[in-house]
Amino acid sequence: MALSPSKPISVYVFDAYGTLFDVHAAVRKNAEGLGPDAQRLSELWRQKQLEYSWIRAMMNRYQDFWTLTEQALDTAFAMVGTADKSMRQTLLDAYWQLDCYPEVPIVLKGLKDRGAKLAILSNGSPAMLEGAVKAAGLDEVFDAVLSVDALKTYKTNMEVYEMATTEFRVFPEAISFQSSNRWDVAGATAFGFRTVWINRTGNPDEYSDLAPAAVLQDLNGLLTLA
Template sequence: MPYAAYVFDAYGTLFDVHAAVRHHAGDVGPEYQRFSELWRAKQLEYSWTRALMGAYRDFWQLTEEALDYTFQRIPEVDRSLRAKLLDAYWKLDCYPEVPAVLRSLKARGARVAILSNGAPAMLKSAVDNAALDTVIDDIFSVDALRTYKTAPAVYDVVTTSYRLYPGSVSFQSSNRWDVAGATKFGFRTVWINRTGMPDEYADLGPSLILPTLEALE
C-alpha cells in the first residue's frame, strides 16, 4: 500500500451536499439550485468566521442558521419546507462510486476514515444511510476540538490517532480550501474536482486532481 490511511472529507466528497434540496426541488421551485448553493456557501462561511472568532457552534447549528438565512434571501421559497430540508440533510446521497472505492481501499489493507467539519451525529447518520459503516474505520469530527478546518490541529487528529507521519496519509476532498490546508499540514492530497472549478491557492497545490474518486490509488 502506498499510503497507510486514506482519509476523506465528507460533505461534497463522499456525500452530495445538494441532494437535500434536489430531492425537494419541485416544492422549492425554480430557484432550487441557487437556494442550495447559497445554503452551502453560508454554512461554510459561518464555520470559517466562527473558527477565527473562537466562537464555536457545532456544524448542525450552522447548517440550521445557514438555511434560515437562505430563506430570508430567497423569500419566494416556502419556509414550511424547513423541517423537510433539514431532515433530508441527515440522509444525503453518497456519490455513486463511493462504496466500491472505499471497499477496494479497505480490501488492500488501508485504514479508511472521514475527517469532517460535521457534527458526530450528522456524520453517523450519513454513513449509516449510505451503508458505509462496514467500510469506514473511523469518523473524526472537528467537534472534539471545537474549531473548524483549515486549522492545523484538525488534520493532526488523524496523525495523532493513527501514529502516522503526515506523508503516510492520503487526504481526499472536493473543497479546494480544504486541500490547501491539508497540503500545508503535510498530507498527500487529492482534489476531487467534481464540478470543474478553476484551481486556486497555487502555492498549496494538490498531489493529484481527479473528477471523481474512481481513479483513486
C-alpha cells in the same frame, strides 16, 4: 493530473460533505415544492454553512456544525424570497440522509480490500456523520470517523488535520487526504498530507502555492493512484 506518491500510503482520509456525500441532494429531492429558485437556495445554503464555520473558527466562538447548518438554511431562505419556507424542516430532515456519490461504496471497498485504513475527517458533528454513514450503508467501512467537534474549531485549523495523524500514529506523508473543497485541500497540503482534490464540478484551481498531488473528477481515480 495524477501523481504517484513518493512514499507508501497506508491511510486514506476523506472529507465528508461534497466529497463522499452530495450536499445538494436534500434540495434536489424537494426542488418541486421549493419553487423555481431551488438550486439558488441550495447553493446559498452550502455557501453560508461554510462561511459560518470559517468565521466561527477565526473568532474562537464555536457552534456545532448542525447549528450552523440550520442557521445557513434560514439565511438562504431569507435571501431567496420565492422559496417555500414551510419546507424548512423537510430539508433539515433530508440533510441527515444525504446521498453518497455513486462511486463511493465501490472505491472505498477497493481501497479496503488492499489493506488500507480509511477514515472521515469532517466539520460535521458526530451525530450528523453517524447518520450520513449509516444512511449510505458505510457503517463497516471506516476505521475512524473524526469530527472537529472534539476540538471545538473548524478546518483549516492545523489541529484538525493532526487528529488523523494522532488517530493512526503515522506521519502526515503516510496519509492521502481527499476533499472536493479546494480550500480544504490547501489546508491539508500545508499540514503535510498527500492531497487529492476531487474536482467534481470542474472549478478553476486556486492556492497555487499549496498544490494537490492529484486532481480527479471523482473518487474512481484513487484506485489507479493507490
